[in-house]
Amino acid sequence: MNAERAALPIAVFDSGIGGLTVLHELLVSLPQEDYVYLGDSAGFPYGTKSPEWLRPRIERLVTYLLGRGAKLMVVACNSATSAAAEPLVEIAAAHGVGLLTVVGPESEIAAAISDSGRIGVLATPTTVASGAYRRALEAHVGRRELEVTEVAAHDLAPIIQNGFPFDEGVMRTVRSYCERLKSAEIDTLILGCTHYPLVAPMLQRMLGRDVRLVTAGHALAAAGQRFLEAEGIAAGGSAEGDYRFLCTGDVESFRELGTRFLQMPLGDVEHVELDGPPAATL
C-alpha cells in the first residue's frame, strides 16, 4: 500500500506560473519525486478577486487535480490559500492526502528569525484582506510582541508576470511598495505571493541588506520532506523524477512564460477545461 502511494506524484496548484518558484525548491530538495502542476492561468490574477469568486473555482480545480492521483497536495499560491483555506483542508482529507500551503511555514520562519518583531508582509489584496498572515503570525507570538505591517500590492504579480526583462517601471512599482515597509522599520519581510521571489534582488537593494526576505519555497520543501518521511511514502531510488504541467489557459503562453520562471523546459503542457465562472482576462 505504501509502495503504491510512494509512486504517486506530488500535486502543486497555483493561479498561474508564480507557483513555479515553489516547484523549483521542491525539484531541488526532493529530486526523486514526480510532480504534476496545475496553473489556473485563465483565472489569473487571483489576488484582486473576491473569495466568493475564487472558492468554487479552486475547489473544482483542486478536486480535479487530486482525482488524477497524488500523495501530497501543495498549494503554491498565497491568494488561493487565503481565499479557500477550509475547503482545501476538506478536499485533501476526502482524498486522503496531506496538504501543505504557503502561509503557515513562512509565518513560522519570519516569527523565528525577526529580532525586532517588526515584520512586513507584501502580498496581494486578496491575501491581505483575508487576514491569513496576521492570524498565522499571531500564533507564533512568543518571546515578544510582533508588529505586523501589511502592504497590499494590487498590480505587482501581473507586472512581474508581464515584465521580463524588468524595466524602470517595475523598479518604480516595487519602490512605491517599499516606502511603508521602510518607515515601519521592519527587519523581516514575508514575500506573501509566489511571484515576488522574482523581484527579491530589487527588494533587497531598496530595503537594505539587513532586512531578511522570507519566501515560501524553501520552507514548503522542508515541510514536504518531513511529511513524506513520516508517512513512509518518499520516492525511492536515485533517479530524477518527472514533472508535468496542466493549465486552464493558453498552453503556448504558459509554456513560454513558465520556462522563464522555472528556468527549465516545461515540455508538453496539457489544457484543462473548466466549466463555471467566466475566466477573467488580464
Ligand code: DGL
Ligand atoms: N500565486 C499567486 C499568489 O501567490 C499570484 C498572485 C495572483 O494570482 O494574483 O498570491
